[in-house]
Amino acid sequence: MNILLAVCAIVLVxxxxxxxxxxxxxxxxRRARKxxxxxxxxxxxxxxxxxxxxxxxxxxxxxxxEEMSAADRLIVISDNSTDDTAARAREAGAEVFERNDAERxxxxxxxxxxxxxxxxxxxxxxxxxxxxxxxxxxxxNALVRQxxxxxxxxxxxxxxxxxxxxxxxxxxxxxxxxxxxxVRPMGLDHLELxxxxxxxxxxxxxxxxxAAPLAGGNIVExxxxxxxxxxxGSSPRLCAGAHIRGASATNDDSARAQRTRWEHGHLxxxxxxxxxxxxxxAMQGRGDLLALALELTVxxxxxxxxxxxxxxxxxxxxxxLGAWWWPAxxxxxxxxxxxxxxxxxxxxxxxxxxxxxxxxxxxxYILWKLPLYAxxxxxxxxxxxxxxxxxERTNNRDESADAASASTSAEDESSxxxxxxxxxxxx
Numbered sequence: 001m002n003i004l005l006a007v008c009a010i011v012l013v014x015x016x017x018x019x020x021x022x023x024x025x026x027x028x029x030r031r032a033r034k035x036x037x038x039x040x041x042x043x044x045x046x047x048x049x050x051x052x053x054x055x056x057x058x059x060x061x062x063x064x065x066e067e068m069s070a071a072d073r074l075i076v077i078s079d080n081s082t083d084d085t086a087a088r089a090r091e092a093g094a095e096v097f098e099r100n101d102a103e104r105x106x107x108x109x110x111x112x113x114x115x116x117x118x119x120x121x122x123x124x125x126x127x128x129x130x131x132x133x134x135x136x137x138x139x140x141n142a143l144v145r146q147x148x149x150x151x152x153x154x155x156x157x158x159x160x161x162x163x164x165x166x167x168x169x170x171x172x173x174x175x176x177x178x179x180x181x182x183v184r185p186m187g188l189d190h191l192e193l194x195x196x197x198x199x200x201x202x203x204x205x206x207x208x209x210x211a212a213p214l215a216g217g218n219i220v221e222x223x224x225x226x227x228x229x230x231x232x233g234s235s236p237r238l239c240a241g242a243h244i245r246g247a248s249a250t251n252d253d254s255a256r257a258q259r260t261r262w263e264h265g266h267l268x269x270x271x272x273x274x275x276x277x278x279x280x281x282a283m284q285g286r287g288d289l290l291a292l293a294l295e296l297t298v299x300x301x302x303x304x305x306x307x308x309x310x311x312x313x314x315x316x317x318x319x320x321l322g323a324w325w326w327p328a329x330x331x332x333x334x335x336x337x338x339x340x341x342x343x344x345x346x347x348x349x350x351x352x353x354x355x356x357x358x359x360x361x362x363x364x365y366i367l368w369k370l371p372l373y374a375x376x377x378x379x380x381x382x383x384x385x386x387x388x389x390x391x392e393r394t395n396n397r398d399e400s401a402d403a404a405s406a407s408t409s410a411e412d413e414s415s416x417x418x419x420x421x422x423x424x425x426x427x
Contacts, residue, residue, distance in 0.1 A: 005318060023187055050110075057076065067140045076094040125205060133201070133247075136244070146237070153197065172365040188295065189240060199222040277296065305338065
C-alpha cells in the first residue's frame with residue numbers, strides 16, 4: 001500500500017510542479033526584449049484553411065490584409081466547403097484555391113494542399129491563420145520577423161473571443177484557456193524554453209515547413225506538428241507580440257464538442273508523444289525536448305485538479321489507517337500550489353476574461369467536464385468536427401454525420417484585456 005501511494009503521489013506531483021513553475025515564471029515580471037521592428041521584413045505567404053466559414057472569412061482576411069506588404073501573398077484554401085466561403089474570400093481580396101476530397105478531411109490536408117500551391121515560387125516565411133480568427137494589428141509583422149530571426153516556428157498568443165457578460169461556466173472556461181494559451185507559454189518563454197503549437201497564428205521558415213508531415217487527420221495536428229519539428233531540431237517559441245482571437249462555441253453542445261476534440265487530442269498526444277519526446281531528449285542530449293515532454297505531462301487543468309483532489313482524499317484516508325503520511329502531504333501541498341498560482345495568473349492575466357465571481361463556479365465546471373474525460377477511456381474522439389460559430393444555424397449533428405461517413409470511406413507580453421479592434425485603433 002505504501003509503495004503504491006508513493007508512486008501515485010510522485011506521478012501526480014510531476015505535472016503539478018511543471019504547472020506551478022510555468023505559471024510562477026509568467027507572473028514574475030521580466031525585462032522586455034529589444035526586438036528589431038524597423039526596416040523591411042521578409043516576404044510571407046499567409047495560408048488560411050477554411051471549411052464552411054462564409055460567416056467569418058471576410059473578417060479574417062481583412063485583419064490579415066491590414067499589415068500585408070507588397071511582398072506578401074494571402075491564400076484561402078476552401079476545403080470541402082458547401083457554402084460560399086470561396087466566393088466571399090475572393091470578394092474580400094484573397095487568392096482562393098478550392099479543394100474537394102471527401103475521403104481526406106481535416107486541417108492538415110488543407111495546409112499541405114496550400115503549400116503545394118506555392119512551392120513553385122515559395123516565400124521566406126509561411127504563416128497559418130484559422131478562418132475564424134482575427135489578427136491584432138502588428139501580429140503578422142511580429143510573427144514573420146521572429147521566424148526569420150530565429151529560424152524556428154513562432155507561435156502567437158491565441159485566445160477565444162466571447163460575450164462581454166459571459167455565463168459563469170463560460171468565464172471559467174475562458175480562464176482555463178488563458179492559462180493554457182497565454183500564461184503557461186509565457187512562463188516557458190521567460191524560462192527560455194519552447195512551447196507547444198496551439199493551432200493558429202503560427203509562422204514557419206519555408207524550408208522547415210515544406211519538409212514537415214502535414215497531411216493527416218490528427219484532431220490536434222498543430223500539437224503533433226510542433227513536436228515533430230522540435231524533435232527535428234526546430235522547437236517552437238512563443239511570439240508574445242502576436243495576438244490572435246478565435247471564435248468560441250455558441251452553446252453548451254458546441255462547447256462540449258469543441259472541448260472534447262481539443263482535450264481528447266491532448267490526452268492522446270500525451271500518451272503517445274510523451275515517451276517519444278523523452279527518448280529523443282536522451283538520444284540527442286537536448287533539454288528543450290525534455291522540457292516539452294514535461295509540458296506535455298500537464299493534463300487539462302480541470303482533469304488535473306479533479307484527479308489530485310481525489311488522490312489527496314484517498315491518500316489521507318489511507319494515512320489515517322496507518323499508511324505513510326507524506327504522499328497525502330505532497331498531494332495536498334501541490335494542489336494548494338496549483339490553486340494559488342492559478343489565482344495569481346487570473347489576477348495578472350485573466351481578470352478581463354473571467355470576473356472574480358465566476359471563480360466560484362470552478363467546481364461546477366470541473367464536474368461538467370468529468371464525463372468528457374471519462375469518454376476518452378470509452379469512446380475517444382478521433383474525428384474533426386467543425387464547431388458552430390456565433391450567429392450561425394449550422395446543424396453540428398449533420399456535420400458530424402458527414403465527417404463520420406467520410407471517415408468510414410477512408411482520417412509581447414502586453415495585456416490582452418483590450419478587444420482587438422481597440423488595440424488596432426490605438427496602433
